[in-house]
Amino acid sequence: MKTRLGILATSTVLFGLMAGGPVLAEDLRFTVWTGSEAHLKMLDEIAESFKQSHPDVNVQFETIPAADYTQKLTFQLAGGNPPDLGWMMEDAAPTFAAANVLMDLGPTLQAAEGYDYADYSEAAMGLWVSGETVHGVPFSTSPFMIFYNKTLFDEAEVETPLELAQKGEWNMEKFQEVAGTVKEKTGKWGFEFKDGQGYDSRIMHALMPPIRAYGGDAWANGECGFDDPEAVAAVEQLHEMVFEDKSIVPPGEQGDYFSGSSAMTINQISRASKMSEAGFDWGIAPLPSGPAGEAPVIGQAAIVVFERGGKKDLAAEFVAHMTNKENVAKMAQFFPPARKSVLESDAFTQANSIIPAEQMAHVSDAIANGKVLPSHERSPQILAAMAPKVDALWRADADVKQALEGVCAAVEPLL
Amino acid sequence: MADTLTNHVSARGLRAPRFSLRQREAIEAWLFVSPTVVGFLLFFLGPLVAVVYFSLTEWNLLTQQSTFVGIDNYVDALSRNPDFWHVLRNSFVFALGLVPLNMSLALMLALALSRPFRGVVFFRTIFFAPVVTSAVAWAIVWKFLLQGEAGAVNQLLAVVGIDGPNWLREPDWAMVAVIVTRVIKMVGLNMILYIAALQAIPRDYEAAARLEGASNWQIFRMVIWPLLAPTTLVIFVITMIGSFKVFDHIYLMTGGGPENGTLVLAFYIYEQGFKFFNVGYASALAMIMFVIVLALTVVQMILRRRDMQ
Structure with a gap:
C-alpha cells in the first residue's frame, strides 16, 4: 500500500513538473477600482506587453468598487492577503505612507532603462515622495x-x-x-x-x-x-x-x-x-x-507596491513598465498623465476618442496649473x-x- | 444507528464490542453535533474571546501595531469621549421607537390575519415580502421616495395640504424615517411568529370565555394576551437585539447623518474599526454593546418570571 502511494505521489510530482515546464509562472495581483471594460482591456494589454521582458509573469487585475476600495485594501493587508500592487487614491496616500506599508519604488525606477524619472514634475510627485522615498507613481492626474x-x-x-x-x-x-x-x-x-x-x-x-x-x-x-x-x-x-x-x-x-x-x-x-x-x-x-x-483642482491616483506582498521587487519592475513613456501615453486616453513629455505632446490632446482636442487642451492647462485635492495622514x-x-x-x-x-x-x- | 452497529459487530462475531452501548451512543452523539460545535468554537466563541482581548489593546489595523492598554479603551468611551453618549442615546431612541412600533403592528396584523378568510394568504405574503427583500434595494427605493420636494412621500402629503420635511436631511426626521422604514421591512417576521402562536391557542378557551359573556377586548386581554406571553418575550428579545445591532439600514440610508442624528452604536463601531482602523477601541465598544443587550434581555426575563408568579 505504502509503495503504491509512493509511486502515485512521485508520478504526480513528475507530471506536474513536466506540465509546468522548467520555470513556474508567477502571478502578480493588482487591485484597481475601475470596472470599465475599456479600462481593463487597456490594462490587460499593458500586462501582456510586460511579457516581452518577463515571459512567465501574469498580472491579474482585481476590481474593488471605489467606495470601499481603501477599506477592503486595508482588510487584505491586515488579513495577511496583501495584493502585490494596486491603485491608491490621493486621500489615502499619507495614511498608508505613514503606516510604512508602501515599498520605496525610487531605486527600481532610477535603475529602469530609459525610464526618465525626471520627466515627472516635482508638483505631480509631491504627494507621493517624502525625502528620498518614492511611495507611488501617479498614473492619473485628472483635473475636475x-x-x-x-x-x-x-x-x-x-x-x-x-x-x-x-x-x-x-x-x-x-x-x-x-x-x-x-x-x-x-x-x-x-x-x-x-x-x-x-x-x-x-x-x-x-x-x-x-x-x-x-x-x-x-x-x-x-x-x-x-x-x-x-x-x-x-x-x-x-x-x-x-x-x-x-x-x-x-x-x-x-x-x-x-x-x-x-x-x-x-x-x-x-x-x-x-x-x-x-x-x-x-x-x-x-x-x-x-x-x-x-x-484648477486635481484628483490624483498612483500605483503603489505593498511591502507585505511576496513579490515586491517584481511588482516594482511592473510599475516601472506600466509608467514608462509608452504606456503612460497609452493610458492618457482615460487617465491624464503626470509625465511632462506626454502631457505636452499633441498625442495627449488627440488621444481621446470622445472629447475633441480643443476641450482636451483645457484639461492639459488644468493639469499644468492645478493643485491636488487636500489630503492628510x-x-x-x-x-x-x-x-x-x-x-x-x-x-x-x-x-x-x-x-x-x-x-x-x-x-x-x-x- | 446504534442497533445496526451492534448487530453488525455481533453478527460477524469477531470480538466483543470495544465500547458499551452508552459510550457508543455518546460518541455518535458527539460525531453528529461536532460540525456545529467546531463551527461554534471557531466562528463564535473564538472571535468572542478575541474581541475581549482586543478591547484591552490599542491595535491599528493598518500598521499592525498592538499595545496592551488595559481598560483604557473602556475609560475612553465612558468618560472621555462625548460622542459615545450621543451615539448611545441614538441607539436607545432607535430601539425605543422601533420595538414598540414593530411589536404592536405585528400583533395587530397577526390578529387580523391569523384566521382563515378569503385572500388571507395574499395579505400575509404582502406583509412578509419586505422581510425577504434585499436590504440594499429597500433602502435605495426609500431614499428615493423620501427625497425633499420631489419625493413621492412629500408629494402625497402635499395633496392633503401637508408640507413634508426633508426626511433624510433633518436629524430628528431622519431618525423617524429610518425607524419607520425598518419597521415596515421587518414587521412581517414578527407577524408570522405571532400568527403561529395565535393558531396554537386552543379555540375552546375563547369559546368558554364567550360563554361566560366576555367581550372581544376581555377575551384578548384576559385569555389571548397572557397565552401569548412566551412568544412576546421571544419577539421582544430578538427585536430589541436586532434594533441595537442595526447597521445596514443606517449605512445605506443616512450613513449616520445628518449631523450624526442617526449615528447608532453598531455603525459607530464599524466607523471606529473599519474606517479609522482603531480595532482595539471598536472592540471595547462592541463589548459595551454586548453588555447592554445582555442586561436588557436579563431584565426582561426577570420581569416575565415575576409576572408569571
Whole structure:
C-alpha cells in the first residue's frame, strides 16, 4: 500500500513538473477600482506587453468598487492577503505612507532603462515622495472639469461654459447666472455636485473648487482654512445657489446629470466614457474662475507596491513598465498623465476618442496649473469629524460663517 | 444507528464490542453535533474571546501595531469621549421607537390575519415580502421616495395640504424615517411568529370565555394576551437585539447623518474599526454593546418570571 502511494505521489510530482515546464509562472495581483471594460482591456494589454521582458509573469487585475476600495485594501493587508500592487487614491496616500506599508519604488525606477524619472514634475510627485522615498507613481492626474449638457443650454438660449471660457468670461458669477437661467427656462437643475454626492461622501469635491477659486483652501500648516473669509464667501455663494436660486440639486434630492436632469456637473475625463450612453449633446469646460483667478483642482491616483506582498521587487519592475513613456501615453486616453513629455505632446490632446482636442487642451492647462485635492495622514478622521458640521451648513436657514467655524472647531484638533 | 452497529459487530462475531452501548451512543452523539460545535468554537466563541482581548489593546489595523492598554479603551468611551453618549442615546431612541412600533403592528396584523378568510394568504405574503427583500434595494427605493420636494412621500402629503420635511436631511426626521422604514421591512417576521402562536391557542378557551359573556377586548386581554406571553418575550428579545445591532439600514440610508442624528452604536463601531482602523477601541465598544443587550434581555426575563408568579 505504502509503495503504491509512493509511486502515485512521485508520478504526480513528475507530471506536474513536466506540465509546468522548467520555470513556474508567477502571478502578480493588482487591485484597481475601475470596472470599465475599456479600462481593463487597456490594462490587460499593458500586462501582456510586460511579457516581452518577463515571459512567465501574469498580472491579474482585481476590481474593488471605489467606495470601499481603501477599506477592503486595508482588510487584505491586515488579513495577511496583501495584493502585490494596486491603485491608491490621493486621500489615502499619507495614511498608508505613514503606516510604512508602501515599498520605496525610487531605486527600481532610477535603475529602469530609459525610464526618465525626471520627466515627472516635482508638483505631480509631491504627494507621493517624502525625502528620498518614492511611495507611488501617479498614473492619473485628472483635473475636475465642468461637464455640461449642451442640449439644455441651447434650450435655455444661454452660452455654454465652453463658449464663455473661450471669451474669458467663465467665472463664478457667470456660473451662478447661467445655472439660474437654465433652471428657470428648462425646469431642470442648473448644477449637480460630483455624482450627486456633494453633501455626503464627496464633500471635498463639492467645496474645494469654489473655495480655491476664491483664494482659500481647506487647511495649511496645521491650520483650518474653512472659516477664512475667502472660503466663507465661496460657500455663501453655493448656499445661495442651493437655497435661494434653487439652481443646484439640494440635499436629499436626486438630479442625475448623466440622465439629463442637470445642466452641469463636475467630474473627471475618465467619466466621459459614460457620456456615450447619454442622449444629449455635451461638452467639457474648465472650472469657473474666481476672485483668485483660475484655480484648477486635481484628483490624483498612483500605483503603489505593498511591502507585505511576496513579490515586491517584481511588482516594482511592473510599475516601472506600466509608467514608462509608452504606456503612460497609452493610458492618457482615460487617465491624464503626470509625465511632462506626454502631457505636452499633441498625442495627449488627440488621444481621446470622445472629447475633441480643443476641450482636451483645457484639461492639459488644468493639469499644468492645478493643485491636488487636500489630503492628510488622518484624512478618514478629518472627513468624519467634518461631516456632521457640514450637514449643519446645508440647511436653508444656516449661518454659513458660523457653520464653517464649526467645521474648523471639529477639524483643527486633528490637523 | 446504534442497533445496526451492534448487530453488525455481533453478527460477524469477531470480538466483543470495544465500547458499551452508552459510550457508543455518546460518541455518535458527539460525531453528529461536532460540525456545529467546531463551527461554534471557531466562528463564535473564538472571535468572542478575541474581541475581549482586543478591547484591552490599542491595535491599528493598518500598521499592525498592538499595545496592551488595559481598560483604557473602556475609560475612553465612558468618560472621555462625548460622542459615545450621543451615539448611545441614538441607539436607545432607535430601539425605543422601533420595538414598540414593530411589536404592536405585528400583533395587530397577526390578529387580523391569523384566521382563515378569503385572500388571507395574499395579505400575509404582502406583509412578509419586505422581510425577504434585499436590504440594499429597500433602502435605495426609500431614499428615493423620501427625497425633499420631489419625493413621492412629500408629494402625497402635499395633496392633503401637508408640507413634508426633508426626511433624510433633518436629524430628528431622519431618525423617524429610518425607524419607520425598518419597521415596515421587518414587521412581517414578527407577524408570522405571532400568527403561529395565535393558531396554537386552543379555540375552546375563547369559546368558554364567550360563554361566560366576555367581550372581544376581555377575551384578548384576559385569555389571548397572557397565552401569548412566551412568544412576546421571544419577539421582544430578538427585536430589541436586532434594533441595537442595526447597521445596514443606517449605512445605506443616512450613513449616520445628518449631523450624526442617526449615528447608532453598531455603525459607530464599524466607523471606529473599519474606517479609522482603531480595532482595539471598536472592540471595547462592541463589548459595551454586548453588555447592554445582555442586561436588557436579563431584565426582561426577570420581569416575565415575576409576572408569571
